[in-house]
């Protein structure tokens with residue numbers, strides 16, 4: 606008998622305005638660039654070519670993920686599928702770094718501190734003040750969070766807030782035999798991949814997720830990957846991940 610194989614596709618949004626400008630973004634709701642829109646459409650093309658047609662979509666509450674999913678599904682002719690959106694799929698809240706240039710932060714604080722803030726598992730950047738122009742304080746989409754809305758997060762915080770959504774909302778869709786598309790972000794997807802693949806707290810620092818390229822997993826009945834995750838365009842994914850890793854060096 607064939608092994609159970611749940612089908613899961615992870616898609617980081619295409620290039621955003623602030624990816625292009627090399628700014629820490631987090632929960633700031635920035636749009637895609639034209640390049641990002643093209644990446645998203647190409648992502649949909651890859652899904653269609655592979656016959657990986659999503660039955661249900663889960664997105665964050667941020668327009669770069671929402672637009673990416675819309676464009677990909679339009680290309681794959683799957684605009685009609687049901688959609689669930691949740692803040693638990695949002696990018697990591699980048700605290701006081703939101704809106705700051707990555708290369709300038711690296712220059713000002715040094716490579717070590719920069720890497721701790723950017724890729725350590727359990728050290729969050731300083732909190733973002735509610736009065737900052739880059740704060741989400743008072744944003745109606747986070748009303749349900751009240752005073753518990755994050756003002757900064759480390760990756761560990763993201764794992765902790767993401768897993769209840771994974772278990773309660775995504776897993777039932779997989780178990781119902783649906784091909785699930787999750788359109789989200791560099792760090793919320795790093796958190797999910799860490800969980801799925803059992804990557805250690807140290808090793809996750811070296812994992813970077815490229816923009817706009819579907820990452821496909823087959824999961825067994827125990828919800829663990831049956832093999833390695835597979836990017837539908839592996840060459841572009843390798844180049845894209847290297848570009849993400851290198852962002853602090855780009856002036």
Ligand SMILES: O=C(O)[C@@H](CO)OP(=O)(O)O
Nearest residue numbers: 628629630631696723791
């Ligand atoms: O700025 C951000 O929100 C994220 C993703 O773009 O950046 P990083 O890859 O540096 O964690």
